[in-house]
């Protein structure tokens with residue numbers, strides 16, 4: 001891309017990102033990720049010696065047939081949607097009623113969520129790179145652990161035990177921490193470890209957030225610059241940048257969830273990198289149900305700005321690193337498509353961008369270099385948290401860095 005080439009000149013501090021962003025370096029695959037690569041004969045294993053890198057994310061249905069199960073798991077998750085003592089009945093009921101609508105949305109974006117494809121690629125390429133830039137903890141074996149879709153966290157943990165893994169890094173793929181996303185995945189990991197690994201054969205550490213990592217900031221900034229380059233020169237600097245993140249219910253915000261502040265930190269860092277070249281706002285999308293959610297809403301903001309005569313708007317998904325229903329359906333089809341304004345566009349998601357892969361490898365390297373210590377921030381509960389699951393999860397991950405493993 002011409003814009004990308006021109007813009008690389010800007011950031012001398014990020015030479016290493018540039019140097020490693022050529023496809024040649026990233027396409028070199030030394031070891032084969034057993035969790036998800038092709039045929040059983042491909043499945044090399046020496047995970048028992050090195051370090052498992054476990055990408056945590058929510059996942060998405062691969063086909064429209066999987067939407068029902070996906071929603072059912074999602075509505076049964078007390079850390080995401082607490083429905084009280086009747087959750088066991090209400091969860092499946094709500095998900096059954098919601099399934100046709102969401103199936104339609106997935107059918108409109110090609111029949112399924114691309115999140116598995118992207119996460120597998122990101123995990124594989126980041127591990128290949130890590131082997132080269134941090135050989136002392138190699139081989140780094142990629143695993144994917146999704147909360148609501150295949151490959152489910154339970155299957156991945158079982159596979160890791162079967163592979164003889166003794167050291168693992170739980171690497172959240174949500175750059176900003178929320179107890180409803182990363183927190184939920186960690187609660188699930190704690191539960192599964194208790195159930196399937198009572199002897200603590202696997203020693204875990206956690207990368208729990210990375211909202212302002214320079215590589216993350218760089219790749220967002222470049223995608224914005226590439227989109228801005230598609231506007232006529234005279235209009236470019238007036239384009240309003242609308243950073244859009246998945247919203248949170250106000251009950252979660254008021255419990256003291258760190259996510260809104262961390263999303264804002266990412267936005268600020270990206271704007272700093274762009275030298276505040278354009279006016280911008282942080283807005284919130286994908287509210288579900290009748291309760292109060294954090295605003296301003298993305299869809300309403302677009303409508304109001306159009307009414308105010310602002311028709312050059314660039315939407316930037318800032319809290320999720322791969323494409324998914326919120327970008328491909330909600331932003332592209334519902335908001336941008338229906339606006340019928342050629343000046344309303346979206347910046348590309350990070351997906352397989354080599355600069356992003358390099359950032360992932362860099363984050364893991366820094367974590368391993370520092371002795372694989374979990375950040376103290378993970379151990380601080382929300383001021384209004386009353387969840388025993390959170391308490392036990394944090395105690396579990398704290399013990400992980402204090403106790404020797406069964407294997408050691």
Ligand SMILES: C=CC1=C(C)c2cc3[nH]c(cc4nc(cc5[nH]c(cc1n2)c(C)c5CCC(=O)O)C(CCC(=O)O)=C4C)c(C)c3C=C
Pocket residue numbers: 058059060061071074080081098102113114115174178180181246247248249252259288319320323324325326
């Ligand atoms: C950082 C991202 C996300 C946060 C924070 C988040 C919080 C959150 N979500 C719900 C309810 C639903 N989310 C749903 C889908 C969904 N959520 C995210 C991201 C975050 N959610 C994504 C990327 C997706 C789509 C997955 C994909 O297609 O790949 C859904 C299901 C869809 C629907 O029924 O509308 C629900 C429900 C809550 C309640 C919440 C905070 C507490």
Ligand code: FES
Pocket residue numbers: 179183255257380381382385386387390391
């Ligand atoms: S809800 Fe945030 S720590 Fe429990």
Ligand SMILES: [Fe+2]
Pocket residue numbers: 246286
């Ligand atoms: Fe969500």
